[in-house]
Amino acid sequence: MTITLLGSYDGVELIRHELKRYGLMGFNPSTVPNAFEGLIIVKGVLRITTGNHTEIVGPGSLVAMRPVEDDVCVIALEESEFIYITSFSLFTWYKEWVERFHEMATDIAKKDGYTASHCERIRRYSVMIGCELDLSAHDLISLSCGALFHDIGKVRIPDEILRKPGRLTPEEFDIMKMHTIYGRDMMNSPIHPFLHVGSAVAEQHHERYDGSGYPYGLKGDEIYLPAAIVAVVDSYDAMTSERPYQRPKSKEEAIDEIRSLRGKLYDPRVVDAFLKVVDTFE
Ligand SMILES: [Fe+2]
Known part of the structure:
Protein backbone atom coordinates (compact mmCIF):
# COMPACT_ATOMS: atom_id res chain seq x y z
CA MET A 1 0.00 0.00 0.00
CA LEU A 90 -3.20 11.37 11.49
CA PHE A 91 -0.97 11.18 8.40
CA THR A 92 2.44 11.46 10.08
CA TRP A 93 2.05 8.56 12.52
CA TYR A 94 -0.06 6.59 10.06
CA LYS A 95 2.68 6.67 7.39
CA GLU A 96 5.31 5.77 9.99
CA TRP A 97 3.30 2.71 11.08
CA VAL A 98 2.62 1.51 7.52
CA GLU A 99 6.38 1.65 6.81
CA ARG A 100 7.28 0.00 10.12
CA PHE A 101 4.83 -2.87 9.46
CA HIS A 102 6.46 -3.49 6.10
CA GLU A 103 9.97 -3.52 7.58
CA MET A 104 8.94 -5.87 10.40
CA ALA A 105 7.29 -8.34 8.00
CA THR A 106 10.42 -8.33 5.82
CA ASP A 107 12.69 -8.92 8.84
CA ILE A 108 10.60 -11.92 9.97
CA ALA A 109 10.68 -13.50 6.50
CA LYS A 110 14.46 -13.06 6.22
CA LYS A 111 15.08 -14.48 9.70
CA ASP A 112 13.28 -17.65 8.54
CA GLY A 113 15.30 -17.87 5.29
CA TYR A 114 12.43 -16.77 3.07
CA THR A 115 12.35 -13.86 0.69
CA ALA A 116 10.55 -10.65 1.65
CA SER A 117 7.59 -11.55 -0.57
CA HIS A 118 6.71 -14.65 1.51
CA CYS A 119 4.72 -12.93 4.30
CA GLU A 120 2.86 -10.66 1.91
CA ARG A 121 1.96 -13.65 -0.30
CA ILE A 122 0.56 -15.55 2.72
CA ARG A 123 -1.40 -12.45 3.72
CA ARG A 124 -2.87 -11.98 0.24
CA TYR A 125 -3.89 -15.63 -0.26
CA SER A 126 -5.39 -15.74 3.27
CA VAL A 127 -7.48 -12.63 2.58
CA MET A 128 -8.73 -14.16 -0.69
CA ILE A 129 -10.00 -17.18 1.28
CA GLY A 130 -11.40 -14.90 4.01
CA CYS A 131 -13.46 -13.04 1.38
CA GLU A 132 -14.70 -16.34 -0.05
CA LEU A 133 -15.85 -17.32 3.48
CA ASP A 134 -17.53 -13.92 3.98
CA LEU A 135 -15.71 -13.14 7.22
CA SER A 136 -16.76 -10.09 9.25
CA ALA A 137 -14.72 -6.88 9.02
CA HIS A 138 -13.10 -7.64 12.38
CA ASP A 139 -12.07 -11.16 11.32
CA LEU A 140 -10.76 -9.94 7.95
CA ILE A 141 -8.57 -7.33 9.66
CA SER A 142 -7.43 -9.95 12.19
CA LEU A 143 -6.69 -12.39 9.35
CA SER A 144 -4.68 -9.88 7.32
CA CYS A 145 -2.59 -8.70 10.29
CA GLY A 146 -2.23 -12.22 11.71
CA ALA A 147 -1.23 -13.73 8.36
CA LEU A 148 1.42 -11.04 7.80
CA PHE A 149 2.94 -11.52 11.27
CA HIS A 150 2.04 -15.17 11.99
CA ASP A 151 5.69 -16.17 12.47
CA ILE A 152 6.82 -13.03 14.32
CA GLY A 153 7.62 -15.24 17.37
CA LYS A 154 10.43 -16.88 15.37
CA VAL A 155 12.63 -13.85 16.03
CA ARG A 156 13.00 -15.34 19.53
CA ILE A 157 14.00 -18.83 18.29
CA PRO A 158 17.78 -19.46 18.05
CA ASP A 159 19.12 -19.47 14.46
CA GLU A 160 20.72 -22.92 14.86
CA ILE A 161 17.23 -24.40 15.40
CA LEU A 162 15.37 -22.18 12.94
CA ARG A 163 17.80 -22.85 10.11
CA LYS A 164 18.81 -26.42 10.93
CA PRO A 165 18.88 -28.23 7.59
CA GLY A 166 17.79 -31.67 8.88
CA ARG A 167 15.09 -32.88 11.24
CA LEU A 168 14.79 -31.24 14.64
CA THR A 169 15.31 -33.35 17.76
CA PRO A 170 12.22 -33.58 20.05
CA GLU A 171 13.85 -31.03 22.39
CA GLU A 172 14.56 -28.63 19.51
CA PHE A 173 11.00 -29.07 18.22
CA ASP A 174 9.62 -28.17 21.66
CA ILE A 175 11.61 -24.91 21.48
CA MET A 176 10.41 -24.30 17.91
CA LYS A 177 6.76 -24.74 18.97
CA MET A 178 7.17 -21.81 21.34
CA HIS A 179 7.16 -19.38 18.39
CA THR A 180 3.34 -19.46 18.55
CA ILE A 181 3.24 -18.32 22.19
CA TYR A 182 6.06 -15.81 21.67
CA GLY A 183 4.19 -14.45 18.64
CA ARG A 184 0.94 -14.01 20.58
CA ASP A 185 2.77 -12.21 23.38
CA MET A 186 4.73 -9.94 21.03
CA MET A 187 1.56 -8.97 19.15
CA ASN A 188 -0.26 -8.25 22.42
CA SER A 189 2.63 -6.12 23.67
CA PRO A 190 2.08 -2.35 23.98
CA ILE A 191 5.29 -1.94 21.93
CA HIS A 192 3.21 -2.93 18.87
CA PRO A 193 -0.14 -1.20 19.53
CA PHE A 194 -1.79 -2.19 16.23
CA LEU A 195 -0.84 -5.86 16.12
CA HIS A 196 -3.02 -7.26 18.92
CA VAL A 197 -5.88 -7.75 16.47
CA GLY A 198 -3.89 -10.60 14.85
CA SER A 199 -2.43 -12.21 17.97
CA ALA A 200 -4.84 -15.20 18.05
CA VAL A 201 -3.73 -16.08 14.50
CA ALA A 202 -0.06 -16.13 15.54
CA GLU A 203 -0.99 -18.25 18.56
CA GLN A 204 -3.13 -20.83 16.70
CA HIS A 205 -1.72 -21.10 13.15
CA HIS A 206 -0.16 -24.52 13.90
CA GLU A 207 -3.31 -25.97 15.47
CA ARG A 208 -4.83 -28.70 13.29
CA TYR A 209 -8.48 -29.64 12.72
CA ASP A 210 -8.07 -33.16 14.18
CA GLY A 211 -6.38 -31.86 17.33
CA SER A 212 -2.86 -32.98 16.28
CA GLY A 213 -1.40 -29.44 16.18
CA TYR A 214 0.24 -27.19 18.74
CA PRO A 215 0.53 -25.38 21.15
CA TYR A 216 -2.77 -26.54 22.71
CA GLY A 217 -4.10 -29.38 20.50
CA LEU A 218 -7.32 -27.43 19.76
CA LYS A 219 -9.85 -29.20 17.49
CA GLY A 220 -12.43 -28.23 14.84
CA ASP A 221 -14.41 -25.13 15.78
CA GLU A 222 -12.21 -24.48 18.82
CA ILE A 223 -9.67 -23.09 16.35
CA TYR A 224 -10.18 -19.41 15.41
CA LEU A 225 -11.25 -19.46 11.74
CA PRO A 226 -8.66 -16.87 10.55
CA ALA A 227 -5.95 -19.07 12.14
CA ALA A 228 -7.37 -22.14 10.37
CA ILE A 229 -7.10 -20.19 7.08
CA VAL A 230 -3.45 -19.26 7.69
CA ALA A 231 -2.75 -22.94 8.56
CA VAL A 232 -3.80 -24.00 5.04
CA VAL A 233 -2.09 -21.13 3.21
CA ASP A 234 1.15 -21.46 5.22
CA SER A 235 1.25 -25.22 4.50
CA TYR A 236 0.56 -24.67 0.79
CA ASP A 237 3.25 -22.00 0.57
CA ALA A 238 5.77 -24.18 2.43
CA MET A 239 5.04 -27.08 0.03
CA THR A 240 5.53 -24.97 -3.09
CA SER A 241 8.51 -22.87 -1.90
CA GLU A 242 12.16 -23.55 -2.70
CA ARG A 243 13.87 -24.30 0.64
CA PRO A 244 17.51 -25.26 1.26
CA TYR A 245 16.52 -28.80 2.32
CA GLN A 246 13.47 -29.43 0.15
CA ARG A 247 12.50 -29.74 -3.51
CA PRO A 248 9.35 -27.67 -4.04
CA LYS A 249 6.16 -29.56 -4.94
CA SER A 250 4.31 -28.52 -8.09
CA LYS A 251 1.13 -26.48 -7.59
CA GLU A 252 -0.97 -29.55 -8.55
CA GLU A 253 0.86 -31.83 -6.07
CA ALA A 254 0.39 -29.29 -3.26
CA ILE A 255 -3.32 -28.84 -4.06
CA ASP A 256 -3.83 -32.64 -4.06
CA GLU A 257 -2.13 -32.91 -0.68
CA ILE A 258 -4.26 -30.13 0.85
CA ARG A 259 -7.40 -31.75 -0.61
CA SER A 260 -6.43 -35.16 0.83
CA LEU A 261 -6.09 -33.62 4.30
CA ARG A 262 -9.55 -31.93 4.22
CA GLY A 263 -11.30 -32.67 7.51
CA LYS A 264 -8.10 -34.26 8.88
CA LEU A 265 -5.46 -31.56 9.37
CA TYR A 266 -7.44 -28.75 7.75
CA ASP A 267 -10.90 -27.25 8.32
CA PRO A 268 -13.20 -28.48 5.49
CA ARG A 269 -14.73 -24.98 5.05
CA VAL A 270 -11.26 -23.51 4.54
CA VAL A 271 -10.15 -26.24 2.13
CA ASP A 272 -13.32 -25.78 0.03
CA ALA A 273 -12.74 -22.00 -0.14
CA PHE A 274 -9.02 -22.57 -0.89
CA LEU A 275 -9.91 -24.88 -3.80
CA LYS A 276 -12.21 -22.18 -5.24
CA VAL A 277 -9.55 -19.44 -5.25
CA VAL A 278 -6.23 -21.30 -5.63
CA ASP A 279 -6.31 -20.98 -9.44
CA THR A 280 -6.02 -17.20 -9.04
CA PHE A 281 -2.87 -17.43 -6.86
CA GLU A 282 0.12 -16.18 -8.85
FE1 LIG B 1 4.72 -20.88 12.21
Whole structure:
Protein backbone atom coordinates (compact mmCIF):
# COMPACT_ATOMS: atom_id res chain seq x y z
CA MET A 1 0.00 0.00 0.00
CA THR A 2 1.33 3.45 -0.91
CA ILE A 3 -0.06 6.50 0.88
CA THR A 4 0.47 10.14 -0.06
CA LEU A 5 -0.77 13.29 1.67
CA LEU A 6 -2.51 15.31 -1.05
CA GLY A 7 -3.47 18.26 1.15
CA SER A 8 -4.32 19.31 4.68
CA TYR A 9 -5.95 22.31 6.33
CA ASP A 10 -7.06 22.92 9.91
CA GLY A 11 -6.77 19.23 10.83
CA VAL A 12 -8.59 17.98 7.72
CA GLU A 13 -6.46 15.67 5.56
CA LEU A 14 -6.81 14.16 2.09
CA ILE A 15 -4.69 11.01 1.78
CA ARG A 16 -4.30 9.08 -1.46
CA HIS A 17 -4.12 5.29 -1.09
CA GLU A 18 -2.82 3.03 -3.84
CA LEU A 19 -3.57 -0.63 -3.14
CA LYS A 20 -2.39 -3.66 -5.08
CA ARG A 21 -4.80 -6.56 -5.64
CA TYR A 22 -6.03 -7.78 -2.22
CA GLY A 23 -4.31 -4.92 -0.44
CA LEU A 24 -6.32 -4.07 2.68
CA MET A 25 -7.05 -1.12 4.92
CA GLY A 26 -8.87 -1.49 8.25
CA PHE A 27 -10.73 1.07 10.36
CA ASN A 28 -11.68 0.72 14.00
CA PRO A 29 -14.51 2.69 15.59
CA SER A 30 -13.37 6.28 15.95
CA THR A 31 -12.23 7.53 19.34
CA VAL A 32 -12.48 11.15 18.14
CA PRO A 33 -15.96 12.65 18.85
CA ASN A 34 -17.87 13.93 15.79
CA ALA A 35 -15.12 12.75 13.45
CA PHE A 36 -15.76 12.52 9.74
CA GLU A 37 -13.97 9.89 7.68
CA GLY A 38 -14.75 9.03 4.09
CA LEU A 39 -13.41 7.45 0.93
CA ILE A 40 -13.73 8.59 -2.68
CA ILE A 41 -12.88 5.77 -5.07
CA VAL A 42 -10.75 6.94 -7.99
CA LYS A 43 -9.75 3.68 -9.72
CA GLY A 44 -10.37 -0.05 -9.41
CA VAL A 45 -12.88 -2.04 -7.35
CA LEU A 46 -13.15 -2.04 -3.56
CA ARG A 47 -14.85 -4.64 -1.39
CA ILE A 48 -15.97 -2.80 1.76
CA THR A 49 -17.16 -4.79 4.78
CA THR A 50 -18.77 -2.89 7.67
CA GLY A 51 -19.42 -5.25 10.58
CA ASN A 52 -21.00 -8.21 8.75
CA HIS A 53 -22.26 -6.30 5.72
CA THR A 54 -20.27 -6.22 2.46
CA GLU A 55 -20.67 -3.97 -0.58
CA ILE A 56 -18.64 -3.64 -3.78
CA VAL A 57 -17.92 -0.11 -4.99
CA GLY A 58 -16.19 1.37 -8.02
CA PRO A 59 -14.82 4.70 -9.30
CA GLY A 60 -16.83 7.81 -8.40
CA SER A 61 -18.38 6.26 -5.27
CA LEU A 62 -18.24 8.12 -1.96
CA VAL A 63 -18.29 6.05 1.22
CA ALA A 64 -18.89 8.36 4.17
CA MET A 65 -18.44 7.34 7.80
CA ARG A 66 -19.43 10.00 10.30
CA PRO A 67 -17.95 8.80 12.58
CA VAL A 68 -16.78 5.18 12.12
CA GLU A 69 -18.99 3.19 14.51
CA ASP A 70 -18.15 -0.40 13.58
CA ASP A 71 -15.08 -2.18 12.23
CA VAL A 72 -14.64 -1.44 8.53
CA CYS A 73 -12.42 -3.46 6.20
CA VAL A 74 -11.55 -2.17 2.72
CA ILE A 75 -10.07 -4.70 0.27
CA ALA A 76 -8.93 -3.90 -3.28
CA LEU A 77 -10.28 -6.59 -5.64
CA GLU A 78 -8.00 -5.22 -8.34
CA GLU A 79 -5.28 -2.57 -8.36
CA SER A 80 -7.16 0.40 -6.88
CA GLU A 81 -6.81 3.97 -5.79
CA PHE A 82 -8.95 6.00 -3.40
CA ILE A 83 -8.77 9.26 -1.48
CA TYR A 84 -9.30 8.98 2.25
CA ILE A 85 -10.71 12.13 3.86
CA THR A 86 -10.41 12.59 7.61
CA SER A 87 -11.47 15.50 9.82
CA PHE A 88 -8.61 14.84 12.26
CA SER A 89 -4.94 14.73 11.33
CA LEU A 90 -3.20 11.37 11.49
CA PHE A 91 -0.97 11.18 8.40
CA THR A 92 2.44 11.46 10.08
CA TRP A 93 2.05 8.56 12.52
CA TYR A 94 -0.06 6.59 10.06
CA LYS A 95 2.68 6.67 7.39
CA GLU A 96 5.31 5.77 9.99
CA TRP A 97 3.30 2.71 11.08
CA VAL A 98 2.62 1.51 7.52
CA GLU A 99 6.38 1.65 6.81
CA ARG A 100 7.28 0.00 10.12
CA PHE A 101 4.83 -2.87 9.46
CA HIS A 102 6.46 -3.49 6.10
CA GLU A 103 9.97 -3.52 7.58
CA MET A 104 8.94 -5.87 10.40
CA ALA A 105 7.29 -8.34 8.00
CA THR A 106 10.42 -8.33 5.82
CA ASP A 107 12.69 -8.92 8.84
CA ILE A 108 10.60 -11.92 9.97
CA ALA A 109 10.68 -13.50 6.50
CA LYS A 110 14.46 -13.06 6.22
CA LYS A 111 15.08 -14.48 9.70
CA ASP A 112 13.28 -17.65 8.54
CA GLY A 113 15.30 -17.87 5.29
CA TYR A 114 12.43 -16.77 3.07
CA THR A 115 12.35 -13.86 0.69
CA ALA A 116 10.55 -10.65 1.65
CA SER A 117 7.59 -11.55 -0.57
CA HIS A 118 6.71 -14.65 1.51
CA CYS A 119 4.72 -12.93 4.30
CA GLU A 120 2.86 -10.66 1.91
CA ARG A 121 1.96 -13.65 -0.30
CA ILE A 122 0.56 -15.55 2.72
CA ARG A 123 -1.40 -12.45 3.72
CA ARG A 124 -2.87 -11.98 0.24
CA TYR A 125 -3.89 -15.63 -0.26
CA SER A 126 -5.39 -15.74 3.27
CA VAL A 127 -7.48 -12.63 2.58
CA MET A 128 -8.73 -14.16 -0.69
CA ILE A 129 -10.00 -17.18 1.28
CA GLY A 130 -11.40 -14.90 4.01
CA CYS A 131 -13.46 -13.04 1.38
CA GLU A 132 -14.70 -16.34 -0.05
CA LEU A 133 -15.85 -17.32 3.48
CA ASP A 134 -17.53 -13.92 3.98
CA LEU A 135 -15.71 -13.14 7.22
CA SER A 136 -16.76 -10.09 9.25
CA ALA A 137 -14.72 -6.88 9.02
CA HIS A 138 -13.10 -7.64 12.38
CA ASP A 139 -12.07 -11.16 11.32
CA LEU A 140 -10.76 -9.94 7.95
CA ILE A 141 -8.57 -7.33 9.66
CA SER A 142 -7.43 -9.95 12.19
CA LEU A 143 -6.69 -12.39 9.35
CA SER A 144 -4.68 -9.88 7.32
CA CYS A 145 -2.59 -8.70 10.29
CA GLY A 146 -2.23 -12.22 11.71
CA ALA A 147 -1.23 -13.73 8.36
CA LEU A 148 1.42 -11.04 7.80
CA PHE A 149 2.94 -11.52 11.27
CA HIS A 150 2.04 -15.17 11.99
CA ASP A 151 5.69 -16.17 12.47
CA ILE A 152 6.82 -13.03 14.32
CA GLY A 153 7.62 -15.24 17.37
CA LYS A 154 10.43 -16.88 15.37
CA VAL A 155 12.63 -13.85 16.03
CA ARG A 156 13.00 -15.34 19.53
CA ILE A 157 14.00 -18.83 18.29
CA PRO A 158 17.78 -19.46 18.05
CA ASP A 159 19.12 -19.47 14.46
CA GLU A 160 20.72 -22.92 14.86
CA ILE A 161 17.23 -24.40 15.40
CA LEU A 162 15.37 -22.18 12.94
CA ARG A 163 17.80 -22.85 10.11
CA LYS A 164 18.81 -26.42 10.93
CA PRO A 165 18.88 -28.23 7.59
CA GLY A 166 17.79 -31.67 8.88
CA ARG A 167 15.09 -32.88 11.24
CA LEU A 168 14.79 -31.24 14.64
CA THR A 169 15.31 -33.35 17.76
CA PRO A 170 12.22 -33.58 20.05
CA GLU A 171 13.85 -31.03 22.39
CA GLU A 172 14.56 -28.63 19.51
CA PHE A 173 11.00 -29.07 18.22
CA ASP A 174 9.62 -28.17 21.66
CA ILE A 175 11.61 -24.91 21.48
CA MET A 176 10.41 -24.30 17.91
CA LYS A 177 6.76 -24.74 18.97
CA MET A 178 7.17 -21.81 21.34
CA HIS A 179 7.16 -19.38 18.39
CA THR A 180 3.34 -19.46 18.55
CA ILE A 181 3.24 -18.32 22.19
CA TYR A 182 6.06 -15.81 21.67
CA GLY A 183 4.19 -14.45 18.64
CA ARG A 184 0.94 -14.01 20.58
CA ASP A 185 2.77 -12.21 23.38
CA MET A 186 4.73 -9.94 21.03
CA MET A 187 1.56 -8.97 19.15
CA ASN A 188 -0.26 -8.25 22.42
CA SER A 189 2.63 -6.12 23.67
CA PRO A 190 2.08 -2.35 23.98
CA ILE A 191 5.29 -1.94 21.93
CA HIS A 192 3.21 -2.93 18.87
CA PRO A 193 -0.14 -1.20 19.53
CA PHE A 194 -1.79 -2.19 16.23
CA LEU A 195 -0.84 -5.86 16.12
CA HIS A 196 -3.02 -7.26 18.92
CA VAL A 197 -5.88 -7.75 16.47
CA GLY A 198 -3.89 -10.60 14.85
CA SER A 199 -2.43 -12.21 17.97
CA ALA A 200 -4.84 -15.20 18.05
CA VAL A 201 -3.73 -16.08 14.50
CA ALA A 202 -0.06 -16.13 15.54
CA GLU A 203 -0.99 -18.25 18.56
CA GLN A 204 -3.13 -20.83 16.70
CA HIS A 205 -1.72 -21.10 13.15
CA HIS A 206 -0.16 -24.52 13.90
CA GLU A 207 -3.31 -25.97 15.47
CA ARG A 208 -4.83 -28.70 13.29
CA TYR A 209 -8.48 -29.64 12.72
CA ASP A 210 -8.07 -33.16 14.18
CA GLY A 211 -6.38 -31.86 17.33
CA SER A 212 -2.86 -32.98 16.28
CA GLY A 213 -1.40 -29.44 16.18
CA TYR A 214 0.24 -27.19 18.74
CA PRO A 215 0.53 -25.38 21.15
CA TYR A 216 -2.77 -26.54 22.71
CA GLY A 217 -4.10 -29.38 20.50
CA LEU A 218 -7.32 -27.43 19.76
CA LYS A 219 -9.85 -29.20 17.49
CA GLY A 220 -12.43 -28.23 14.84
CA ASP A 221 -14.41 -25.13 15.78
CA GLU A 222 -12.21 -24.48 18.82
CA ILE A 223 -9.67 -23.09 16.35
CA TYR A 224 -10.18 -19.41 15.41
CA LEU A 225 -11.25 -19.46 11.74
CA PRO A 226 -8.66 -16.87 10.55
CA ALA A 227 -5.95 -19.07 12.14
CA ALA A 228 -7.37 -22.14 10.37
CA ILE A 229 -7.10 -20.19 7.08
CA VAL A 230 -3.45 -19.26 7.69
CA ALA A 231 -2.75 -22.94 8.56
CA VAL A 232 -3.80 -24.00 5.04
CA VAL A 233 -2.09 -21.13 3.21
CA ASP A 234 1.15 -21.46 5.22
CA SER A 235 1.25 -25.22 4.50
CA TYR A 236 0.56 -24.67 0.79
CA ASP A 237 3.25 -22.00 0.57
CA ALA A 238 5.77 -24.18 2.43
CA MET A 239 5.04 -27.08 0.03
CA THR A 240 5.53 -24.97 -3.09
CA SER A 241 8.51 -22.87 -1.90
CA GLU A 242 12.16 -23.55 -2.70
CA ARG A 243 13.87 -24.30 0.64
CA PRO A 244 17.51 -25.26 1.26
CA TYR A 245 16.52 -28.80 2.32
CA GLN A 246 13.47 -29.43 0.15
CA ARG A 247 12.50 -29.74 -3.51
CA PRO A 248 9.35 -27.67 -4.04
CA LYS A 249 6.16 -29.56 -4.94
CA SER A 250 4.31 -28.52 -8.09
CA LYS A 251 1.13 -26.48 -7.59
CA GLU A 252 -0.97 -29.55 -8.55
CA GLU A 253 0.86 -31.83 -6.07
CA ALA A 254 0.39 -29.29 -3.26
CA ILE A 255 -3.32 -28.84 -4.06
CA ASP A 256 -3.83 -32.64 -4.06
CA GLU A 257 -2.13 -32.91 -0.68
CA ILE A 258 -4.26 -30.13 0.85
CA ARG A 259 -7.40 -31.75 -0.61
CA SER A 260 -6.43 -35.16 0.83
CA LEU A 261 -6.09 -33.62 4.30
CA ARG A 262 -9.55 -31.93 4.22
CA GLY A 263 -11.30 -32.67 7.51
CA LYS A 264 -8.10 -34.26 8.88
CA LEU A 265 -5.46 -31.56 9.37
CA TYR A 266 -7.44 -28.75 7.75
CA ASP A 267 -10.90 -27.25 8.32
CA PRO A 268 -13.20 -28.48 5.49
CA ARG A 269 -14.73 -24.98 5.05
CA VAL A 270 -11.26 -23.51 4.54
CA VAL A 271 -10.15 -26.24 2.13
CA ASP A 272 -13.32 -25.78 0.03
CA ALA A 273 -12.74 -22.00 -0.14
CA PHE A 274 -9.02 -22.57 -0.89
CA LEU A 275 -9.91 -24.88 -3.80
CA LYS A 276 -12.21 -22.18 -5.24
CA VAL A 277 -9.55 -19.44 -5.25
CA VAL A 278 -6.23 -21.30 -5.63
CA ASP A 279 -6.31 -20.98 -9.44
CA THR A 280 -6.02 -17.20 -9.04
CA PHE A 281 -2.87 -17.43 -6.86
CA GLU A 282 0.12 -16.18 -8.85
FE1 LIG B 1 4.72 -20.88 12.21
